[in-house]
Amino acid sequence: MAKKNGNGKQKSMEETLWDSANKLRGTVESSEYKHVVLGLIFLKFVSDKFEERRKELLEEGKDKYIDMKEFYNMKNVFYLPEECRWSHIIKNSKQNDIALKIDTALHSIEKNNPTLNGALPDNYFSRLNMDVSKLAALLDTINNIDTLQDKQQDVVGRVYEYFLSKFALAEGKGKGEFYTPKSIVNLIAEMIEPYKGIIYDPACGSGGMFVQSVKFIESHHGNKREISIYGQEYTATTYKLAKMNLAIRGISANLGDVPADTFGRDQHPDLKADFIMANPPFNQKDWRAKDELIDDPRWNGYEVPPASNANYGWILNMVAKLSENGIAGFILANGALSGGGEEYKIRRKLIENDLVEAILILPRSMFYTTDISVTVWILNKNKKEQTRQIGDETRLFRNRAKEILFLDLRQMGEPFEKKFTQFSVGDIEKIAATYHTWQQDDQAYENVPEYCYSASIEEIEKKDFSLVPSKYIEFVNRDENIDFDEKMRALRSEFSELLKAEEQSKADLLKVFDELGYKIDLP
Template sequence: MAKKNGNGNGKSIEESLWDSANKLRGSVEPAEYKHVVLGLIFLKFASDKFEEHRQKLIDDGKEKYIDMPDFYGMSNVFYLDEISRWSYIIKNSKQNDIALKIDTALHNIEKNNKALRGALPDNYFSRLGLDNTKLSSLLDTINDIDTIKDKQQDIVGRVYEYFLSKFALAEGKGKGEFYTPKSIVNLIAEMIEPYKGIIYDPACGSGGMFVQSIKFIESHHGNKREISIYGQEYTNTTYKLAKMNLAIRGIAGNLGEKAADTFHNDQHPDLKADYIMANPPFNQKDWRADNELNDDPRWRGYDVPPKSNANYGWILNMVSKLSENGMAGFVLANGALSGGGDEYKIRRKLIENNLVEAILILPQDMFYTTNISVTVWILNKNKKEQIKQVGDETRHYRNREKEVLFLDLRQIGEPFEKKFTQFSVDHISQIAKTFHAWQQVDKGYENTPEYCYSASFEEIEKKDFSLVPSKYIEFVNRDENIDFDDKMKALQTEFSDLLKAEEQSKKELLNVFKELGYEISLEP
């Protein structure tokens, strides 16, 4: 539930901030002003934390240490010199050089705090040439937010998530960050259950997978100190956002020395992760040249992923980084479920190697930048019978040798932002419960028409190693027993026939006019 900001207009903090951010339109593009707002939110939050800790040092009789950075760093608080503090920024908010003062504050915070190296914007506000009146108005709005008042509410993190989602909505298809909706990330976390160990995201974006992993641990009374975070991001501005996002929440993470391409400049070549959560770019074309990466060790034991589409490059990158008992949950376009050629060979090998555990088809309209239905893959390096402690629960897992659970979730979800779909908490609980019941001995799992089906290796082999759920799940109440691929091929044939018929009709019509003594050209 969005918390109200007490300004009397009934709007939440997030909504009021969004209104202020919209006032920047005309001065900067929407794709830019997210960096403005989130940079200022970070500055306010860092300052509130600093002032709180500074006062605590004074109250504890340690006033002589209040200007020593080490006495802040040991409590996971960023040290701020005087000109980096929010009070100084607000005091000078009406000055003509306020953009320069903000840049200086951010530069000094990064310089004085090793964890933030490479994270904060560099001379960003000065370069944008913002209208001073609009910037001052935005500063006033942010000044009204006490970012640390409610210890139970992650106010800054909540604002951060809200803004990333709103920016994704505002920027539209093909632009901006490819923000992964929170309910999808929550679903993956509930399924692979990252309680402790190493978490990796090879295309981490602004760090949403990591944040939700930590929230999962905290909500299940785990210890976030038992988690290590590794990630990589290609775009420099997004890399900075990710570092800020983690810093805001006090999460330590290794995102590599710099923003870099995961395929061509792997920042974690020797990593073995216990959990992988990812939403890599869909259907990347020409991600490598003909003679590039052919001998990459990440493909060892598999065919080389085709350069025409990176989907299986991402899959094999993740497979190569799974630990002996590692699990991965990631989002891909549906086309990866049934592609031919080298993709077919790799997919078949993944199934034969007993790695594929579950395939989930998601509803349409879950993403802000595309309306297509997409797939969640769950991979598991250890599908053997075992007794395992998961959180506070002791589980007896059954042997799932080369079995795959298929889930069709297209009829599940609730409306969100009018035209989008998301999973509710109850939906996520139901789906995860089905998955965990399927994994375990005598937990009452049953195949359910239009929802789930557990397929044996022999069944998958008969379907020529397709992972399209509709090939396995029974449909009784909807006209969806027709396989997607078969349906598309039938439509393709029908469309081709229609085009041929249209062409024939044109010829016949032209002949009629010709016989009447008229010449007609259909050329544009």
């Protein structure tokens, strides 16, 4: 009988797999076991692809080629020696040395396929000393996934996306930076429309921006061979996640030879990108020593970004990488909209140089690592009249020079995982449509109170070059629309939960003292 979740519904494949993976908890940190689980999913997927191709060769009478790498690589399939195949792992799954066999398989796959260099977990399984029975149970669960069952549904991609999201949720504040919530990535892709050309992410995490770019291309009947992907990631384990994430989807990318700091070791110094999508670390401190990077060519004509905060360092890195018609969509903490000092001077020059096209303030609680409200920036190197080809459409973009579109999205979004917010499909369609209408049709676009406003550079100059949307968007008296009964019921429910938790904590503490022989009598 199929297992059911808390709502009484049959559990999805992703939920069942997550439950099995969760059994590893206790002996393995969540920040570690994501590499264990995702490494195994990757191994199952590449094995299934290998066996499928091997069967094809046999059916075509090409028996003598079944152990030649070239006949697999030509179909974008990784060649796997006997000891690397999933069938070998499953056959030995109950053996005490199964962890060593998995490590050997992953190492051998990477060695035999140069494009996977630096991508796979390195001795994770042996080093983590996992319970053999729990690891065997996880292998059995993964064995039930038919990764090739429905190519249209991208089964492995779906599982991978689910796990990245769940791991980010599990790790929470201060961790989980490898993952940008999917609905925000979707929104940026729908706005800047990365259809053809070079795509770049200077802080690529697990590669979600690239995955969504390719999905955008496919949904508009484009050809992913007409894009080139470049990225960089500082954290070694996250660099591996990104390489695996892209490999299982057949996406080629240049993420640099090694994981490295984008500022200290830029691995794409001469790159000019048509599209940039990024979610760099918020308010990164001590990103450069006081006297370092003073003459960096990326600051070309701008002030040197302050050493105390990397926000404007990231902005200028992206400005330097944009092609003459390039567009960037990226996420930053709200403080970058109005900071003083060097940040003010850089922001003012960005506005005067007519690079800022749109500013979107997002709802709170969209990120798993912080509950603050953050901002999406859209930079455009060419805001003048032009045509662009998106799929079968030829679009005329109006001259929007010396104007900036402000969008306040704080009243949008839907609940997600109880305490988080995400954009619905309808939200994304509405926001992208507003932006594209503003770009393309002067007659159809109109300012809407509490939602959007198109400001001239003159207006922004009068506001001392602040990019805070609420300084431009009209707000009406919201008190008239507030349902106080509903608000009070929500507060009462939340307060009740807090009191219950406090009572439980008190009872647990008293029980501990009682068991130690120190009974406490409360007044």
